[in-house]
Amino acid sequence: MTVLLEARGVGKSFGGVQALKEVSLTIAAGEIYGLIGPNGAGKTTFFNVLTGLYQRDVGEISFDGKPLRLSSPHQVAHAGVARTFQNIRLFANMTALENVMVGRHLRTRAGVLGAVFRNQATRKEEAAIRRRAEELLRYVGIEHRADTIARHLAYGDQRRLEIARALATEPKLLALDEPAAGMNATETAGLKVLIEGLRADGLTVLLIEHDVRLVMGLCDRVAVLDYGEKIAEDVPASVQKNPKVIEAYLGGTA
């Protein structure tokens, strides 16, 4: 197994609150890795630290064999990590297609001069950006919504659009923060198919999710966070039986 992501002793605190305590985990290339835990356990903080939105206080993260420095979101994206958000953060006033086209920014280069003079290379690149964005909308199944303003999209479609936009950056690791939150059973089933398809297409997926059935049915391995600490990491079936995990979810018995 090739290690894609390795976190060693990652810690982050906000004032007096230790949101992450020396969390270490490794994610293998091609796996679907679940990160679960009660509310406030530090899952999203881990995502934010990983993607450079927060700076970690201690610890090392290496990605694809290279260390991720305390870097900007921009550089993390370059390294090949893309994410979605628990509370969807699309460019609300841009169309679905434009949202995905912005995602292509990372892997394209036309600049000011190109924009002003519209030379052939620029026009070609622009056409390629559009084509790729349309493909990605089709991939997540919302191509018929391409020209809809993002904030007018149905909730499930907004989630799909956020995934398409993340994919547009050509990530090696896609981090999904509660993608099924607020979805009904049909939408969740569709999401499961989509994530399985992503893996089949060679992507590694890191998944934060509350929907236990989705996590257990989808993930190869699951890590459990509680109060910022990793209390378990195993295949879903064993994690489910782990007494520490049950205690974290059902409340401590004194």
Add this chain to the structure above:
Amino acid sequence: MDIFLQQLINGLTLGSIYALVALGYTMVYGILGLINFAHGEVVMIGALSSLTIIRLLADSGLPGPVVVLIGLVFAVVVCMALGFTIERVAYRPLRNAPRLAPLITAIGVSIVLQQLAMLIWGRSYHSVPELLPADRHEIFGASYTEIQVIIVVVAAVTMAGLMLLVSRTRLGRAMRATAENPAIAGLMGVDANRIISLTFIIGSGLAALAGVLISANYGIAHYNMGFILGLKAFTAAVLGGIGNLAGAMVGGVLLGVIEALGAGYIGDLSGGIFGSAYQDVFAFFVLITVLVFRPSGLMGEKVSERA
């Protein structure tokens, strides 16, 4: 009737210039949530720096329009550099400061630029050589000059170009994405600092153009000319819905027309008590009215989305 048409023509001319300047306010506000009160001074620097070149070349034997064009290019370059510098020196260090800090800094930058211009160009009014065709033509009893036509056409073409840039190009998408959410745009590989610099550069280029056009229209330039013009353009941006590009254009043209018609009719309507000197009052009357009744402007989104 003919006074109506006459003032409409004058209003359109003035309004196109307001629109160009208003775009600078609205673009910066859209991305940073900052009212760049120094923007009016950039217009003034544009007018005076072009004037320096135009005077230098006025007797060179080059055709008038060519001289003006060279002056314009010079002014655009000067103002773009100025806009870039203002952002880097005055606003960027305050990016994460409370909102009042950059606002007061903007007023400070405005004063600095005015004083600087006074030192360079003096306190006197400079007359601008008439190098553009200024022939008068008649239409339905109203007259218009060729300069007026040039102003309206140049402004319209420039604004159309800007709209295409923003709506159709990779750069424009990056600007809109940064305006909506800089952090997320960063995750998509958009370098927010670069976009912010470019926004100031583009806005300042438009300001330079506006400065050259307005000094050509009135035949006069002055170190203090940016102040009122800046306030008017700010009013236009608010009228259209600050942060909204199309709004700034509509607001600019509308404000120009309101002012011109107001100035044209106020004498008759008030029985001669108020004269056209009260022209400026209309702009600020509009500003107050908009702020009271529709603070988000004609084409603005919910104000709460920006913040």
